[in-house]
Amino acid sequence: MTASAAPGTSTTPESTPPPAPHAPSRFGYASHLSCRECGQTYDLGATHVCAECFGPLEVAYDLPTITRASIEAGPHNIWRYASLLPVPADVAGSPNTEPGWTRLVRADQLARALGMRSLWVKDERANPTHSFKDRVVAVALAAAIELGFKVLACPSTGNLANAVAAAAARAGIRSVVLIPSDLEPQKILGTAIYGGTLVAVEGSYDDVNKLASELADEREDWAFVNVNVRPYYAEGSKTIGFEIAEQLGWRLPEQIVIPVASGAQLVKIDKAFREFAALGLVPDTGWKVFGAQAAGCAPVATAFRAGHDVVQPVRPSTIAKSLAIGNPADGPYVLDVVRRTGGAVAEVTDEELVDAIRLLAETEGIFAETAGGVTLAVLRKLLAAGQLDPEAETVIINSGDGLKTLDAVASTMPPLTAIRPTLAAFAALESASREAGRA
Numbered sequence: 001m002t003a004s005a006a007p008g009t010s011t012t013p014e015s016t017p018p019p020a021p022h023a024p025s026r027f028g029y030a031s032h033l034s035c036r037e038c039g040q041t042y043d044l045g046a047t048h049v050c051a052e053c054f055g056p057l058e059v060a061y062d063l064p065t066i067t068r069a070s071i072e073a074g075p076h077n078i079w080r081y082a083s084l085l086p087v088p089a090d091v092a093g094s095p096n097t098e099p100g101w102t103r104l105v106r107a108d109q110l111a112r113a114l115g116m117r118s119l120w121v122k123d124e125r126a127n128p129t130h131s132f133k134d135r136v137v138a139v140a141l142a143a144a145i146e147l148g149f150k151v152l153a154c155p156s157t158g159n160l161a162n163a164v165a166a167a168a169a170r171a172g173i174r175s176v177v178l179i180p181s182d183l184e185p186q187k188i189l190g191t192a193i194y195g196g197t198l199v200a201v202e203g204s205y206d207d208v209n210k211l212a213s214e215l216a217d218e219r220e221d222w223a224f225v226n227v228n229v230r231p232y233y234a235e236g237s238k239t240i241g242f243e244i245a246e247q248l249g250w251r252l253p254e255q256i257v258i259p260v261a262s263g264a265q266l267v268k269i270d271k272a273f274r275e276f277a278a279l280g281l282v283p284d285t286g287w288k289v290f291g292a293q294a295a296g297c298a299p300v301a302t303a304f305r306a307g308h309d310v311v312q313p314v315r316p317s318t319i320a321k322s323l324a325i326g327n328p329a330d331g332p333y334v335l336d337v338v339r340r341t342g343g344a345v346a347e348v349t350d351e352e353l354v355d356a357i358r359l360l361a362e363t364e365g366i367f368a369e370t371a372g373g374v375t376l377a378v379l380r381k382l383l384a385a386g387q388l389d390p391e392a393e394t395v396i397i398n399s400g401d402g403l404k405t406l407d408a409v410a411s412t413m414p415p416l417t418a419i420r421p422t423l424a425a426f427a428a429l430e431s432a433s434r435e436a437g438r439a
C-alpha cells in the first residue's frame with residue numbers, strides 16, 4: 001500500500017518538530033499526523049500511511065484549556081466536542097447529518113437479569129442512519145472537504161454504507177459505496193435510497209476493502225472515509241467515549257464492552273477517556289476495556305487468548321455481518337488497549353448473540369442489531385467466566401439497530417396467528433395460550 005495525497009499536500013516526513021500550540025486552523029486544534037508505530041510526524045494532509053515504516057497515522061493535537069462549561073454550551077450532537085476533533089471550528093454550520101448525543105440508558109432490569117450492580121447501554125440507534133457510523137462519517141466529511149476532495153466513498157460492511165450515502169446526499173456531493181453482495185437487504189436498501197453510486201462486489205468485506213484501496217490510489221479526488229482519510233474518520237468514534245463520560249456526570253465507567261470489527265471504535269473510545277482525564281475534565285479513575293467479536297470472525301479474540309501481538313486474518317462466517325472483518329486494521333491496537341487496561345477480547349456464537357438481542361429487547365426495550373447482540377453476549381460470557389466484575393459500574397455499546405438485521409431473529413419468534421375481531425375469539429386465544437403455558 002502506498003500513501004496517497006490530495007493536491008497540495010505532502011507525504012514526506014517533516015524534518016522539523018510539530019508546531020507549538022496554535023490558534024484553531026481549518027483542522028481545529030489538530031496539529032499534525034503521527035505514526036502509531038515509529039512516531040514520525042507529518043503535516044495534516046490526505047496521508048494515512050507512514051512513508052518510513054508503513055504504520056498507520058493518527059491525528060495529534062495541541063489542545064487549549066477546555067472546560068466542562070464550554071462543552072455543555074455546545075449543540076446536542078457530536079459538534080459539542082468539535083475542539084477535540086480534526087474539524088474547523090465552524091463545522092456545525094455546514095450541512096451535515098448532526099449525529100451523536102444518543103441516550104445512555106440505565107439498564108436496571110438487564111443488570112438484575114445478569115446479577116450486576118450497575119449497567120448502562122449506550123444506544124447508538126438514535127443516530128441519523130441508526131448506527132454509530134454517522135459519527136465517523138461526519139468527521140471524515142468535514143476533513144475531506146477541507147482537504148479538497150470532491151467525492152465521498154467507502155468500502156463497507158453495511159452501516160458505513162448507509163452513513164456515507166446519507167451524509168453525501170445532505171452535503172450535496174457524490175457518494176460511491178462498495179459493499180459485499182451478500183449484505184442484509186435492509187442495509188442495501190438503506191444505502192440505495194440516498195441516490196449515490198452503490199456497487200455490490202462478489203467476495204468478502206476484505207476483498208471489497210482491497211478494491212477500495214486500489215481505487216483510492218487511482219482516484220485522486222475521492223475520499224474513501226475509512227481508507228485515505230482514515231486518521232480523521234476514526235477520531236469520530238471518540239465522541240462515543242466523550243458522551244459516556246459527560247452523561248455519567250463527568251466521570252468514567254469502571255468497565256466497558258465494545259464490539260470489534262476493524263477495532264477503531266474500541267481504540268478511540270479508550271483514547272477519548274485518556275484525553276478527558278488528561279484535560280482534567282474527569283477524574284482519572286482507571287477503566288477496563290473489553291472487546292466483543294462473533295465466533296465466525298474472531299481474529300482479535302484468538303490473538304488475545306494466544307498471547308500474540310499479531311492478528312492472523314480469517315475468512316468470516318457469521319450472521320453478525322457488520323463485524324465481519326477478517327483482517328482488522330486496528331487489531332494490534334485493540335490488543336494493546338485491552339492488555340494495558342486489564343480487559344479482554346472474547347467471542348460468542350451466532351446462537352448466543354441472538355439470545356442476547358432478545359434479552360436486551362425484553363428487559364430494556366432496545367432492539368439491537370447483531371453487533372449489539374455480540375456485545376451483550378460477550379458481557380454475559382465474561383461475567384460467567386469471572387473476567388468481568390458484576391459489582392463494577394459497566395457500560396456496553398449497542399452500536400446499531402435491529403431493524404437492519406431482521407433475519408437474524410425472525411426465525412426465533414413464535415408464529416403469529418390472526419383472530420377474528422370478536423371478544424369470543426380473544427377469550428379463546430387467551431385460554432389456548434394459558435393451556436400452552438401449562439404444557
Ligand SMILES: Cc1ncc(COP(=O)(O)O)c(C=O)c1O
Binds near residue numbers: 159160262264400
Ligand atoms: C454496528 C456496528 N458496530 C460495530 C462496528 C465495528 O466498528 P469498528 O470497525 O470501528 O471496530 C461496526 C463496523 O462496521 C458496525 O457496523
Ligand SMILES: [Zn+2]
Binds near residue numbers: 051053
Ligand atoms: Zn512510521
